[in-house]
Amino acid sequence: MATENIQAAPGAARYELTEAAYIDDKLLVAGQQIEYAGMPGYHMVPLNDAAKAMFKKHGKEFVDPILALTAIN
Numbered sequence: 001m002a003t004e005n006i007q008a009a010p011g012a013a014r015y016e017l018t019e020a021a022y023i024d025d026k027l028l029v030a031g032q033q034i035e036y037a038g039m040p041g042y043h044m045v046p047l048n049d050a051a052k053a054m055f056k057k058h059g060k061e062f063v064d065p066i067l068a069l070t071a072i073n
Contacts, residue, residue, distance in 0.1 A: 011050055012035040012036065012037055012050060013035065013036055013037065013040070013046065013048065013050040013051035013053070013054045014033060014034070014035050014036075014046075014047040014048045014050070014051055015033070015034055015035075015036055015040060015044035015045060015046055015047055015051050016031065016032070016033050016034075016044070016045045016047055017029070017030055017031065017032050017033075017034065017043055017044060017045075018030060018043045018044070018045060019043045021041070021043055021044075023036065023038075033047065039054070039058050040054050040055055040058065
């Protein structure tokens with residue numbers, strides 16, 4: 001597992017990737033732990049309270065790709 005992090009602000013949300021992801025011009029591998037300040041994706045497992053808060057803030061329609069594509073506002 002790679003140890004490089006995507007750096008974010010202090011106290012940033014921390015996630016573990018469940019599949020490869022291309023974030024901030026870097027290809028990251030499944031299982032890698034990252035710090036990320038953006039909207040979480042379906043392939044990110046929250047590891048701290050900040051990450052859990054981001055999932056709660058953005059709701060499932062933003063983190064589930066199928067729901068995001070079919071959400072009607």
